[in-house]
Amino acid sequence: xxxxxxxxxxxxxxxxxxxxxxxxxxxxxxxxxxxxxxxxxxxxxxxxxxxxxxxxxxxxxxxxxxxxxxxxxxxxxxxxxxxxxxxxxxxxxxxxxxxxxxxxxxxxxxxxxxxxxxxxxxxxxxxxxxxxxxxxxxxxxxxxxxxxxxxxxxxxxxxxxxxxxxxxx
Amino acid sequence: xxxxxxxxxxxxxxxxxxxxxxxxxxxxxxxxxxxxxxxxxxxxxxxxxxxxxxxxxxxxxxxxxxxxxxxxxxxxxxxxxxxxxxxxxxxxxxxxxxxxxxxxxxxxxxxxxxxxxxxxxxxxxxxxxxxxxxxx
Amino acid sequence: xxxxxxxxxxxxxxxxxxxxxxxxxxxxxxxxxxxxxxxxxxxxxxxxxxxxxxxxxxxxxxxxxxxxxxxxxxxxxxxxxxxxxxxxxxxxxxxxxxxxxxxxxxxxxxxxxxxxxxxxxxxxxxxxxxxxxxxxxxxxxxxxxxxxxxxxxxxxxxxxxxxxxxxxxxxxxxxxxxxxxxxxxxxxxxxxxxxxxxxxxxxxxxxxxxxxxxxxxxxxxxxxxxxxxxxxxxxxxxxxxxxxxxxxxxxxxxxxxxxxxxxxxxxxxxxxxxxxxxxxxxxxxxxxxx
Numbered sequence: 196x197x198x199x200x201x202x203x204x205x206x207x208x209x210x211x212x213x214x215x216x217x218x219x220x221x222x223x224x225x226x227x228x229x230x231x232x233x234x235x236x237x238x239x240x241x242x243x244x245x246x247x248x249x250x251x252x253x254x255x256x257x258x259x260x261x262x263x264x265x266x267x268x269x270x271x272x273x274x275x276x277x278x279x280x281x282x283x284x285x286x287x288x289x290x291x292x293x294x295x296x297x298x299x300x301x302x303x304x305x306x307x308x309x310x311x312x313x314x315x316x317x318x319x320x321x322x323x324x325x326x327x328x329x330x331x332x333x334x335x336x337x338x339x340x341x342x343x344x345x346x347x348x349x350x351x352x353x354x355x356x357x358x359x360x361x362x363x364x
Numbered sequence: 365x366x367x368x369x370x371x372x373x374x375x376x377x378x379x380x381x382x383x384x385x386x387x388x389x390x391x392x393x394x395x396x397x398x399x400x401x402x403x404x405x406x407x408x409x410x411x412x413x414x415x416x417x418x419x420x421x422x423x424x425x426x427x428x429x430x431x432x433x434x435x436x437x438x439x440x441x442x443x444x445x446x447x448x449x450x451x452x453x454x455x456x457x458x459x460x461x462x463x464x465x466x467x468x469x470x471x472x473x474x475x476x477x478x479x480x481x482x483x484x485x486x487x488x489x490x491x492x493x494x495x496x497x498x499x500x
Numbered sequence: 501x502x503x504x505x506x507x508x509x510x511x512x513x514x515x516x517x518x519x520x521x522x523x524x525x526x527x528x529x530x531x532x533x534x535x536x537x538x539x540x541x542x543x544x545x546x547x548x549x550x551x552x553x554x555x556x557x558x559x560x561x562x563x564x565x566x567x568x569x570x571x572x573x574x575x576x577x578x579x580x581x582x583x584x585x586x587x588x589x590x591x592x593x594x595x596x597x598x599x600x601x602x603x604x605x606x607x608x609x610x611x612x613x614x615x616x617x618x619x620x621x622x623x624x625x626x627x628x629x630x631x632x633x634x635x636x637x638x639x640x641x642x643x644x645x646x647x648x649x650x651x652x653x654x655x656x657x658x659x660x661x662x663x664x665x666x667x668x669x670x671x672x673x674x675x676x677x678x679x680x681x682x683x684x685x686x687x688x689x690x691x692x693x694x695x696x697x698x699x700x701x702x703x704x705x706x707x708x709x710x711x712x713x714x715x716x717x718x719x720x721x722x723x724x725x726x727x728x729x730x731x732x733x734x735x736x737x738x739x740x741x742x743x744x745x746x747x748x749x750x751x752x753x754x755x756x757x758x759x760x761x762x763x764x765x766x767x768x769x770x771x772x773x774x775x776x777x778x779x780x781x782x783x784x785x786x787x788x789x790x
Binding site: 242243245246249253263264266267268270271274275278333336337339340 | 389
């Protein structure tokens with residue numbers, strides 16, 4: 196085995212992240228909704244929640260039939276938005292929705308926090324702006340990774356970001 | 365506290381090069397502890413090079429990107445050259461679209477090429493000793 | 501749901517359950533009678549289809565989804581209707597013929613309800629409900645058909661896109677993508693994905709993007725090229741752009757596009773020799789800065 200192979204094996208042993216580990220499943224209910232899934236909501240109150248959210252969003256992108264690059268885009272955007280809500284918004288929730296137009300399907304992330312709101316949205320969407328950890332690419336970067344992006348913020352009342360990516364066709 | 369908390373991320377030593385890798389399940393606390401542990405090891409082992417294998421990272425968000433850039437800067441200050449190896453194509457595309465350049469971070473296609481660039485060559489005698497797991 | 505609707509649904513569902521076989525039979529016969537001479541119709545297949553759809557309609561009516569949204573939102577019913585339409589589309593049936601076939605089910609259903617009640621009001625309400633339900637199904641059939649056709653077109657244009665952007669291995673550890681035609685966002689995405697994948701597979705050190713065949717370079721195209729080059733560098737390889745013709749060089753200069761961080765060469769041959777040099781000095785090549 197190469198040194199790198201050994202390293203991977205060692206890491207897999209230590210963290211239980213071996214390839215044989217079954218994909219973590221979260222609750223999902225198909226039901227009477229024409230094959231579409233009902234939205235599912237996840238708390239964003241701790242660092243562990245950030246990981247859970249990433250898993251859930253990844254699984255949802257796979258079920259939505261996204262290619263590997265689109266999966267990565269959406270999971271990365273979810274990570275940015277969830278981290279924003281956790282660090283700046285004092286925690287919140289992330290909801291995964293499954294929008295379907297007449298001729299397309301996609302995935303929508305709704306991230307709500309109960310934080311102080313964003314005083315200057317224009318600036319917050321500009322690259323390089325940050326008030327916390329990261330590079331200040333959180334909001335602006337996430338916007339570039341998604342097809343549709345809306346921010347609703349009220350000072351003192353929290354922020355809601357709605358971001359949608361449509362399955363490429 | 366003087367001893368950084370162990371992160372469970374192994375750091376192997378190959379000659380004067382440290383080899384480590386990041387896993388997908390990296391949370392923020394572990395990332396910080398890992399940076400502490402790695403810089404500590406560079407200093408105590410007198411490492412001249414660090415190879416960080418990221419082929420298992422399924423996403424890099426701005427937090428992880430910042431960590432990689434900071435690790436590079438810190439290591440350079442301690443006299444070690446860092447190479448980040450094995451970024452997956454979807455991760456590279458997403459990073460670019462996110463607007464992140466990983467400024468100053470050297471990259472390599474895979475761990476082998478990264479090690480070669482760091483001047484590490486498979487020594488013909490007694491590779492077992494070199495490959496001893498130096499994880500604490 | 502109003503109590504009258506509940507009653508009517510009960511009536512229709514009851515008829516469906518009690519006479520499922522008769523309804524399916526009659527529907528098959530009606531379809532056979534209306535099929536054009538010479539058209540291929542297999543009674544066994546039709547019967548199987550009919551059983552499936554009649555079952556799904558019954559299940560739908562037994563659920564608590566309102567009738568006007570039943571076909572659109574009831575999972576099994578929607579699937580049964582879509583599959584029905586897809587199957588026929590694949591056999592080459594015209595979309596109107598498929599919709600008409602679904603609407604024929606009305607007759608069979610109404611006949612069954614008529615055998616169970618002679619109350620005029622009840623019959624009228626049942627007829628309305630059956631109409632509403634099956635009109636929805638007819639519309640969905642049509643939609644599915646169109647969607648199926650569009651899917652084929654989309655798949656073909658994707659395939660065309662991939663075929664039109666081949667990544668070739670030019671030298672040891674050197675890849676090249678000759679780009680021909682207009683570059684738009686979708687196309688650049690495909691180029692970028694294919695190129696990065698190929699770099700990983702071939703463990704390539706340098707990728708050459710040849711734009712000799714690209715008619716114009718505007719700000720957007722330049723941006724796409726920059727993105728590609730940056731992604732290649734993040735992976736630990738390097739990029740050379742070749743085939744910048746004089747008019748394009750002029751445009752780039754006039755637009756004020758900064759490509760100074762990208763290594764460019766006039767011809768593919770020059771790019772290849774630059775690439776081989778880069779390959780042999782990877783230490784500098786891999787620095788993502790610059």
